Amino acid sequence: MQAPVIAPSILSADFARLGDEVDRVLAAGADWVHFDVMDNHYVPNLTIGPLVCQALRRHGVTAPIDVHLMVEPVDRLVPDFAKAGATTISFHPEASRHVHRTIQLIRDEGCQPGLVLNPATPLDVLDHVLEDLDLVLLMSVNPGFGGQAFIPSALDKLRRVRERIDATGKPIRLEIDGGVKPDNIGAIAAAGADTFVAGSAIFGQPEYAQVIATMRAAIDQ
Numbered sequence: 001m002q003a004p005v006i007a008p009s010i011l012s013a014d015f016a017r018l019g020d021e022v023d024r025v026l027a028a029g030a031d032w033v034h035f036d037v038m039d040n041h042y043v044p045n046l047t048i049g050p051l052v053c054q055a056l057r058r059h060g061v062t063a064p065i066d067v068h069l070m071v072e073p074v075d076r077l078v079p080d081f082a083k084a085g086a087t088t089i090s091f092h093p094e095a096s097r098h099v100h101r102t103i104q105l106i107r108d109e110g111c112q113p114g115l116v117l118n119p120a121t122p123l124d125v126l127d128h129v130l131e132d133l134d135l136v137l138l139m140s141v142n143p144g145f146g147g148q149a150f151i152p153s154a155l156d157k158l159r160r161v162r163e164r165i166d167a168t169g170k171p172i173r174l175e176i177d178g179g180v181k182p183d184n185i186g187a188i189a190a191a192g193a194d195t196f197v198a199g200s201a202i203f204g205q206p207e208y209a210q211v212i213a214t215m216r217a218a219i220d221q
């Protein structure tokens with residue numbers, strides 16, 4: 001298992017002060033910036049695109065930017081996000097006609113590819129492509145909104161993906177996204193996650209450093 005990563009989802013940040021919010025959360029101990037892209041087509045919500053990613057880079061953000069594409073189709077946006085400074089680019093297999101091709105495109109553009117599994121997506125979407133990925137992102141809510149409750153069946157799914165990742169012997173990260181809080185992150189880590197997205201749990205509190213420290217302590221137990 002790799003060193004734990006905490007990736008606050010800026011979906012729950014104050015968009016009117018986004019640069020400051022990202023600076024603050026990184027200064028508070030966050031490792032990555034989780035960047036939720038929604039298109040009002042694949043999911044019923046609309047958020048931010050490559051211009052905002054580029055603006056964060058120009059603002060001086062050097063931490064990894066973890067782009068979570070909830071868009072359909074996927075491929076046209078990949079070069080735009082690569083140029084805008086994305087580090088990882090994860091996508092939903094249902095949204096791409098050629099999953100293997102999209103993974104290769106992300107890598108060819110110089111980013112790290114990730115595949116996202118919705119709560120009802122079976123694990124067999126990982127067949128034939130797992131070893132080509134840098135990251136598997138398990139959704140523990142249905143994609144589209146922050147602030148939803150963690151779906152408990154995600155814990156068993158995490159254990160099963162952890163086994164499959166370990167069997168490859170490759171340093172593929174296992175990321176969890178949705179409803180992650182200080183009081184469930186310990187169980188989520190024990191089930192095999194090493195990369196933790198949290199939006200409302202962090203940005204909903206006044207002291208980001210305190211929440212992140214509490215989360216790290218629970219992961220390490």
Ligand code: DX5
Nearest residue numbers: 009143144146147179199200
């Ligand atoms: C949901 C997004 C999540 C979301 C997480 O579609 O992918 O990243 O912002 O928010 P919380 O942590 O509030 O569930």
Ligand code: ZN
Nearest residue numbers: 009036068177
């Ligand atoms: Zn996300």
